[in-house]
């Protein structure tokens with residue numbers, strides 16, 4: 001008898017339906033997350049389930065499941081603690097954070113505490129170098145950690161608490177996260193209303209706004225081109241009839257508001273029209 005519930009089977013059908021019938025194998029990645037959501041890892045039964053649903057053989061599914069580190073091949077704890085030990089975080093103390101947690105939890109890489117609460121792993125760059133050293137719990141970020149704060153986080157988790165990540169949504173279990181990674185919404189009330197981008201991520205944007213730097217001709221409403229349907233404008237987009245593309249929305253807004261985006265640069269040229277002036281602005285802004 002299958003270990004997978006009817007809910008999982010229903011969700012599997014929903015996932016497969018998202019893809020064109022002749023490319024259903026593209027559904028494999030979310031399907032692997034789905035089976036991980038049920039069992040906590042991608043078991044041999046999970047591999048067989050995905051193969052059956054997609055008409056693949058188990059070797060094909062296994063090849064994908066073993067390639068990506070987010071698919072776990074053995075039972076995993078409720079909370080996956082990933083500590084970045086890549087270059088930037090390492091020079092800022094990431095290895096010390098990892099070593100301290102390993103000693104405190106009495107586990108090594110990819111091992112789980114005896115109570116089943118925490119799986120520890122060292123991770124490659126988590127794409128948050130500007131917040132290093134970072135660690136994630138079920139892929140939610142804890143920025144600028146040191147050994148003491150990292151130990152505090154895992155102790156709170158083991159005591160049944162759910163510490164707030166520095167950014168992003170509130171914590172859930174790894175199985176619950178796997179459901180989201182399979183493409184299903186986080187149903188908890190207000191779950192995605194927490195947090196937001198941190199200041200270091202917004203620094204470049206703020207400098208650009210402050211110094212009137214914009215990408216010439218960039219239109220954030222640029223429609224996505226489809227091979228089969230031609231170019232479809234986004235709702236509300238004005239389609240030009242004279243072959244002249246519409247001005248960028250930001251530039252139009254700046255012009256209307258008389259903001260710095262179109263203000264003359266120091267040499268008298270419009271800042272938005274002169275890439276050299278923009279580069280100069282950027283150099284001065286980042287001195």
Ligand code: FES
Pocket residue numbers: 084085086087088089090124125126127128129130132134
């Ligand atoms: S090196 Fe740690 S997030 Fe990039």
